[in-house]
Structure formats: structure tokens, C-alpha cells
Amino acid sequence: xxxxxxxxxxxxxxxxxxxxxxxxxxxxxxxxxxxxxxxxxxxxxxxxxxxxxxxxxxxxxxxxxxxxxxxxxxxxxxxxxxxxxxxxxxxxxxxxxxxxxxxxxxxxxxxxxxxxxxxxxxxxxxxxxxxxxxxxxxxxxxxxxxxxxxxxxxxxxxxxxxxxxxxxxxxxxxxxxxxxxxxxxxxxxxxxxxxxxxxxxxxxxxxxxxxxxxxxxxxxxxxxxxxxxxxxxxxxxxxxxxxxxxxxxxxxxxxxxxxxxxxxxxxxxxxxxxxxxxxxxxxxxxxxxxxxxxxxxxxxxxxxxxxxxxxxxxxxxxxxxxxxxxxxxxxxxxxxxxxxxxxxxxxxxxxxxxxxxxxxxxxxxxxxxxxxxxxxxxxxxxxxxxxxxxxxxxxxxxxxxxxxxxxxxxxxxxxxxxxxxxxxxxxxxxxxxxxxxxxxxxxxxxxxxxxxxxxxxxxxxxxxxxxxxxxxxxxxxxxxxxxxxxxxxxxxxxxxxxxxxxxxxxxxxxxxxxxxxxxxxxxxxxxxxxxx
Numbered sequence: 281x282x283x284x285x286x287x288x289x290x291x292x293x294x295x296x297x298x299x300x301x302x303x304x305x306x307x308x309x310x311x312x313x314x315x316x317x318x319x320x321x322x323x324x325x326x327x328x329x330x331x332x333x334x335x336x337x338x339x340x341x342x343x344x345x346x347x348x349x350x351x352x353x354x355x356x357x358x359x360x361x362x363x364x365x366x367x368x369x370x371x372x373x374x375x376x377x378x379x380x381x382x383x384x385x386x387x388x389x390x391x392x393x394x395x396x397x398x399x400x401x402x403x404x405x406x407x408x409x410x411x412x413x414x415x416x417x418x419x420x421x422x423x424x425x426x427x428x429x430x431x432x433x434x435x436x437x438x439x440x441x442x443x444x445x446x447x448x449x450x451x452x453x454x455x456x457x458x459x460x461x462x463x464x465x466x467x468x469x470x471x472x473x474x475x476x477x478x479x480x481x482x483x484x485x486x487x488x489x490x491x492x493x494x495x496x497x498x499x500x501x502x503x504x505x506x507x508x509x510x511x512x513x514x515x516x517x518x519x520x521x522x523x524x525x526x527x528x529x530x531x532x533x534x535x536x537x538x539x540x541x542x543x544x545x546x547x548x549x550x551x552x553x554x555x556x557x558x559x560x561x562x563x564x565x566x567x568x569x570x571x572x573x574x575x576x577x578x579x580x581x582x583x584x585x586x587x588x589x590x591x592x593x594x595x596x597x598x599x600x601x602x603x604x605x606x607x608x609x610x611x612x613x614x615x616x617x618x619x620x621x622x623x624x625x626x627x628x629x630x631x632x633x634x635x636x637x638x639x640x641x642x643x644x645x646x647x648x649x650x651x652x653x654x655x656x657x658x659x660x661x662x663x664x665x666x667x668x669x670x671x672x673x674x675x676x677x678x679x680x681x682x683x684x685x686x687x688x689x690x691x692x693x694x695x696x697x698x699x700x701x702x703x704x705x706x707x708x709x710x711x712x713x714x715x716x717x718x719x720x721x722x723x724x725x726x727x728x729x730x731x732x733x734x735x736x737x738x739x740x741x742x743x744x745x746x747x748x749x750x751x752x753x754x755x756x757x758x759x760x761x762x763x764x765x766x767x768x769x770x771x772x773x774x775x776x777x778x779x780x781x782x783x784x785x786x787x788x789x790x791x792x793x794x795x796x797x798x799x800x801x802x803x804x805x806x807x808x809x810x811x812x
Contacts, residue, residue: 513758
């Protein structure tokens with residue numbers, strides 16, 4: 281009996297162990313299924329759903345249900361400014377619109393055509409038989425004419441400038457020949473500055489790959505080859521590298537600098553080599569200039585020189601390279617971006633909670649609502665055109681209590697959020713960025729997110745969809761230089777084509793290196809305003 285009892289006890293223990301193992305496997309399988317379901321739903325939303333993170337009326341209704349707020353009250357709240365994705369275009373909807381048919385607003389009439397457009401006036405006189413008054417028969421006098429404007433498109437054209445130099449010879453003794461000197465002795469390139477500017481502007485501004493530009497020039501009457509255009513592109517971009525470097529130097533010499541990056545595929549050096557993933561880094565400051573740099577890898581060592589050149593605060597996301605420990609020449613060993621000079625990004629914090637909210641995780645509703653309130657304060661400050669000191673006072677009064685409540689609720693979850701859910705990742709990210717995010721609210725000069733930099737990355741992201749990759753690391757550096765100058769011109773409101781034509785001509789004619797800073801977009805714009 282004793283042996284039987286021992287056997288039964290052993291069997292019971294084995295069965296209990298097996299049951300425990302089976303339960304653990306079931307729990308793991310369920311967790312794996314939930315994780316995959318979340319990933320699938322997220323991917324489906326990215327593929328077919330809305331790209332905008334702006335709260336729709338349906339989102340507001342869902343948010344109100346999660347928070348226990350009447351739906352009508354939620355709809356009457358001011359909208360949170362949309363958080364924009366740099367890798368895609370965003371469709372902005374009208375605030376508070378319903379799914380029903382909207383009332384068409386009263387049309388205010390056609391917008392007048394800009395006076396800067398060239399006018400070709402065609403005078404149309406009144407017919408001869410109608411020039412006499414039908415009442416008294418006397419000739420009528422011209423008064424204010426009736427005008428109707430029609431916009432027509434005049435296709436661009438390519439023009440060949442022929443430099444025909446006089447050549448003299450002595451017929452008497454046939455001993456001497458004289459030829460007029462060339463006006464431009466510095467280069468034998470077949471194309472002029474306006475053509476090079478069009479090539480750079482086409483790819484950097486209009487996102488036209490070189491092969492499409494070759495087709496475009498062929499339609500204009502010049503069947504230039506793709507390889508030839510590539511050489512012209514490289515030649516022109518190389519002329520601008522030094523100006524782009526000087527522009528980035530000006531950007532880094534500011535009290536607040538923001539950085540972000542986007543991927544860009546790079547072809548291998550040899551035929552058959554695999555493409556590698558390079559990175560295009562965008563650098564902005566509090567002014568209108570925008571800089572781009574290209575790195576072959578995502579290593580922090582490649583961006584360390586730019587970080588080291590920055591003299592003020594640096595606003596970034598959670599890229600691990602920013603926290604990499606390196607040896608600084610002046611302050612010794614420490615993180616790449618010193619913690620006391622690093623600013624966080626509320627946009628990245630919000631985005632993670634919004635993704636959890638989109639996955640129907642009701643726990644994310646409260647953080648989304650609180651962050652919405654923070655952005656409403658920022659929108660109010662911008663609408664009133666507040667000074668940095670006024671914005672800081674407003675933040676202390678309204679934003680800091682909301683921010684304190686946000687982190688109080690986030691930190692209250694502790695380890696109960698799990699490990700794999702979208703909400704868990706959002707909580708961990710927000711806690712990890714707490715010090716850097718809170719610092720954004722400590723100075724009225726600081727923005728609370730990195731949105732300006734992300735918006736600047738949009739144009740390279742659109743271009744990347746067209747040209748897909750760059751042919752080499754050097755090609756990536758050229759592309760970064762072109763984007764630096766073109767986007768800076770856009771932000772300054774100057775004519776990109778005119779700027780490129782002017783600086784290309786000056787560089788090709790031997791512009792002094794010591795005066796290179798005069799050719800940066802901001803300096804050029806200031807000179808143009810002074811001249812006009």
C-alpha cells in the first residue's frame with residue numbers, strides 16, 4: 281500500500297508539473313497570438329488606413345466613451361494639431377465634419393492672377409458698324425475697357441548660345457594668326473549654369489530622377505543620354521558641396537538644434553553587390569535654414585562630428601546612438617549628446633500612445649487626451665504670437681500641471697502593462713524620455729516636439745519614392761548638399777532657380793574661398809534684398 285501511495289503521489293506531481301507546463305505554453309501561445317494580431321492590425325492600418333494622426337469625429341467619440349465624457353462635449357473641444365509623418369503625405373480633413381453631405385460655402389469669386397505673370401494684351405476694337413451711337417448717331421468715345429484673362433502654358437525650350445570668336449590671319453605673309461579670347465576660360469563643360477540649375481532643381485525640388493529629366497530634355501529637342509546627365513549632375517552638385525557645408529555650420533551655431541533621419545538605399549561599388557541602407561540626416565535650428573548630411577551607416581560615430589560642432593541644446597528622438605558613450609576631447613567620457621543639453625520630442629511620445637489607441641487599447645485614451653491638451657496650449661501661444669517669455673509663463677500656468685498629471689498616470693502602471701503590447705511600449709518610451717521631454721517646457725525658446733525637422737524630411741522622402749536609391753556614397757553626399765540649399769531657399773522665400781544660377785556662375789568663375797559664407801542662402805537673400 282505504501283508503494284502504491286508513493287507511485288500515485290509521484291504521478292500526481294508529474295501531472296501537476298505537466299499541467300503547469302501546458303498552462304505556460306497556452307499563456308505564451310495566447311500572448312504570441314495577441315502580439316501578432318496587434319502587428320497585423322497595425323500593418324493593415326498602415327497599408328489601407330488613414331495616415332493622419334489627427335483625431336477624427338469617430339476617434340473623438342471613442343475617446344469620449346473611454347473617458348466617460350459626453351460625445352458632444354468631446355466634439356466641441358479644440359482639435360489637436362495633427363502630428364505629421366515625414367515618410368508620407370497627409371490628408372487633412374476639416375474639423376468637426378460629419379459623414380453626411382456638407383453645405384457648400386459661398387464662393388468669393390476667382391482669385392486675381394499674380395501681377396508678376398507676363399501679360400500679352402490683344403486689343404479687340406468694337407466693330408465699325410457699332411461705333412456710332414444708336415440714339416443720336418454720333419461717334420462714341422472709348423471708356424474703361426472690359427478685360428478677360430486666360431492663362432496659357434508656354435513650353436520651356438532649350439537654347440544654344442554660340443560664342444563665335446573672330447579669327448584673323450595675315451594673307452600677305454601668312455605668318456601670324458590672331459583669335460579673340462574666350463569669355464569663359466575656366467571650363468569646357470558643354471552646358472551653362474541655367475541648365476545645371478534646372479538639373480539640380482528638377483531632382484531636389486520636383487523629385488524628378490535623372491532618367492525622367494533625360495526624357496524631358498528629349499521632348500524639348502535634345503536627346504542627351506542618361507550617363508551624360510549624371511555627369512552634369514555630379515559636376516554641378518560638387519560645386520555646391522562647400523556652400524552646403526558652410527550652411528550646415530551656420531545651422532549648428534545656434535542655441536537650439538534639432539535632428540532626425542530617414543533611410544536611403546545605396547548601390548554597391550561593384551556589379552552584383554547588395555544594396556546597403558544609408559541615412560539622410562536633417563538638421564534644423566530656430567531659423568529658416570535646413571541642412572542635410574548623408575552617412576553610409578547608422579553608426580553614431582558618423583554623426584559625432586556634427587553633434588560635437590553644435591553649441592547649444594539638441595532636440596532628438598530615442599535613437600540609441602545619441603546615448604552611446606564616447607570620449608569627448610573636452611569633457612571626457614560621456615554620452616554622445618550630453619543629458620543636460622538634450623531635448624525630447626512630445627510628437628514621438630504621442631505617436632506611440634496614438635498607435636495603441638488605434639489598436640482599441642482604452643488605456644491609451646487618457647494619455648492621448650492629456651497630450652491633446654498640451655498641444656492646445658501650444659496652439660494658443662502661436663495663435664497669439666507670444667514671445668518666448670510669454671510662452672514660458674503660459675506653459676508654467678497650464679502645461680506643467682497637465683504634464684505632471686500625464687506622467688503620474690503613466691508611471692502608476694508600473695510593470696502591470698506587460699511587455700509586448702503597443703501601450704506597454706508607449707509607456708516605457710514615455711518614461712525613458714521623461715527628463716528630456718520635461719526640459720522642453722522649461723524655456724520659451726524650446727519647441728515641445730521635433731515636428732519642424734520631420735516636416736523638412738518630407739521632400740527627400742517624396743523624392744526617394746521616385747529615384748529609389750542613390751548610386752554611391754558620394755552620390756548621397758551630393759544629394760544632401762542639394763537638399764540643403766534648395767530647402768533653405770524655400771524656407772527663405774527666394775527663387776531657387778535664380779539662386780542656383782547665380783552661385784554656380786560665381787563658383788565656376790573662381791569665387792574666393794574666404795568669401796564662401798556670402799553664398800549661403802540666407803546671406804544671398806540678404807544681399808538680394810539690399811540690391812533691390
